[in-house]
Amino acid sequence: MKIAYLGPEASFTQLAASQIFENETLVPHSSILDCFNAVKNGEVKKAVVPLENSIEGTVSMTLDYLYDFKNISIEAEVVMPIAHHLLVNKENPEFDTVISHPQALAQCYHSLDKNFKDYTRKDFSSTAAAAKYVSENPDKKIAAIANSYAANLYDLKILKKNIHDFEQNHTRFIVISLTKNSLKLKHKLIGEKTSLIITLPEDHAGGLHQVLSVFAWRKMNLSKIESRTLKTGLGNYFFYINVANEWHPILSENALAELRSIGAEVRFLGHYEEYLVKD
Amino acid sequence: MKIAYLGPEASFTQLAASQIFENETLVPHSSILDCFNAVKNGEVKKAVVPLENSIEGTVSMTLDYLYDFKNISIEAEVVMPIAHHLLVNKENPEFDTVISHPQALAQCYHSLDKNFKDYTRKDFSSTAAAAKYVSENPDKKIAAIANSYAANLYDLKILKKNIHDFEQNHTRFIVISLTKNSLKLKHKLIGEKTSLIITLPEDHAGGLHQVLSVFAWRKMNLSKIESRTLKTGLGNYFFYINVANEWHPILSENALAELRSIGAEVRFLGHYEEYLVKD
Numbered sequence: 001m002k003i004a005y006l007g008p009e010a011s012f013t014q015l016a017a018s019q020i021f022e023n024e025t026l027v028p029h030s031s032i033l034d035c036f037n038a039v040k041n042g043e044v045k046k047a048v049v050p051l052e053n054s055i056e057g058t059v060s061m062t063l064d065y066l067y068d069f070k071n072i073s074i075e076a077e078v079v080m081p082i083a084h085h086l087l088v089n090k091e092n093p094e095f096d097t098v099i100s101h102p103q104a105l106a107q108c109y110h111s112l113d114k115n116f117k118d119y120t121r122k123d124f125s126s127t128a129a130a131a132k133y134v135s136e137n138p139d140k141k142i143a144a145i146a147n148s149y150a151a152n153l154y155d156l157k158i159l160k161k162n163i164h165d166f167e168q169n170h171t172r173f174i175v176i177s178l179t180k181n182s183l184k185l186k187h188k189l190i191g192e193k194t195s196l197i198i199t200l201p202e203d204h205a206g207g208l209h210q211v212l213s214v215f216a217w218r219k220m221n222l223s224k225i226e227s228r229t230l231k232t233g234l235g236n237y238f239f240y241i242n243v244a245n246e247w248h249p250i251l252s253e254n255a256l257a258e259l260r261s262i263g264a265e266v267r268f269l270g271h272y273e274e275y276l277v278k279d
Numbered sequence: 280m281k282i283a284y285l286g287p288e289a290s291f292t293q294l295a296a297s298q299i300f301e302n303e304t305l306v307p308h309s310s311i312l313d314c315f316n317a318v319k320n321g322e323v324k325k326a327v328v329p330l331e332n333s334i335e336g337t338v339s340m341t342l343d344y345l346y347d348f349k350n351i352s353i354e355a356e357v358v359m360p361i362a363h364h365l366l367v368n369k370e371n372p373e374f375d376t377v378i379s380h381p382q383a384l385a386q387c388y389h390s391l392d393k394n395f396k397d398y399t400r401k402d403f404s405s406t407a408a409a410a411k412y413v414s415e416n417p418d419k420k421i422a423a424i425a426n427s428y429a430a431n432l433y434d435l436k437i438l439k440k441n442i443h444d445f446e447q448n449h450t451r452f453i454v455i456s457l458t459k460n461s462l463k464l465k466h467k468l469i470g471e472k473t474s475l476i477i478t479l480p481e482d483h484a485g486g487l488h489q490v491l492s493v494f495a496w497r498k499m500n501l502s503k504i505e506s507r508t509l510k511t512g513l514g515n516y517f518f519y520i521n522v523a524n525e526w527h528p529i530l531s532e533n534a535l536a537e538l539r540s541i542g543a544e545v546r547f548l549g550h551y552e553e554y555l556v557k558d
Contacts, residue, residue: 030381030384030400030402031381031382031384031385031388032385033385033388052339052508059338059339060331060338060339061382061385101404102309102310102404103310103340105309105310106310106311106312106313106340109310109312109316121309123309123404123405123408124404125380125381125402125403125404126402129402170508208491208501208504209488209491209492209494209495209501210495212487212488212491213488215488216488216489222487223506223516224506224516225487225504225505225506225518226504226505226506227502227503227504227505229331229449237502237503239504
């Protein structure tokens, strides 16, 4: 079975995807949009894309495509700790410049300031591309910030492990597909949730409050809520909402029916499980 | 007066910053975090950073730093339409590869498929870096997707104007500083709003609903709401909330007092105006 993931090879998304799908063919795609299109067009069965706090893509793009691609559902969510390492060329470990994706450089900001204060920092399109560049240019005095998978793939030396500033740095990934399945994995189960996309009939005071009332009195806990501007113009929003824990067949379905009856458009993206994988 | 912006030179943020601060010294910074630090350390008076739907940075990072940097407030919000153009070298306009930031390539996805289907697409760390690369490599058959500012700066030919897929593509930028001022601009005023960061005492069912009730019965309309995971670990959240329109001295202050009395932590990021600038 072919699985798309947000590349390039050795990206954090691949690191997650390779743990979710150990025996499948993983196909790198160069953007989140390409991953969605590959699923839509049937080139792959599923795709793994970052949803939150990602180093390579932004939350907002994934949310926007979940809105745009009406037939795509979520099968599972996977949480992975993000560990950044400082990698150098084995032949020439000297460096005066550190290269990586701007978000990786930002996540190692204080650590770099403390240990490599006057070294130049340079942006690359991804952490993996930076690692590849170090491996291909032994004549240059450069180091890359990337993950352990990239260190292995490009045969680089890990000069300093875990140079990220915050211990609690996780990225959430989702598995998307055209089926309405919920994926079962052998990894550590940390929860279950339901994702909805809700569009209000018009932007009026308390509209969101009315929507949340529907969940609140039923004790349905919202674990994530995010408003996104619709592409139809400024001032129009949709809401991406996660309801934590089980999806009660009567209570939950009634909640959706009530939302629709007040004129809200509700899309059910899936009820699925959340797993923790290793970095 | 020195103003930091998210660079590099010719980024969309510079395009916005140059319209907000016409006669000030604009200083590029390589990450959103660098912009926040420059304000905090007094190296600059203010900074312009992307907040929503940006091509260069992510919403989430700006929100996280607004949470982290306790003394930084918002002085104004600026909305700018995003227009992407296809730029080629004047000496060698031939190309078989299109380079740009992955989000810019994604925003021109259908247009590229229609007009330049079999051309290779390659990621760059920013649209401006891609434009610069085209100008410096007339021997290579490449075109860049970037803005008109980059076309001028790097003396490139605009081969195809407005190749983005959606007309309604805007980016929101905020002006941040250590003062509690509200900035008055001569651009088109499109609204006023108040930004708050609210942290709930604990993650309990209906907690967010209780918070929103405080605003709802007072007819205070929320124009943006976003939950973000705290760096203290998964499952802890803060909420970034925008209240539209005027900030009523009694109603609004009472709302905040009530929120604090139920144990929520509330930070007032500023009451400020929203302007529209040109692309």
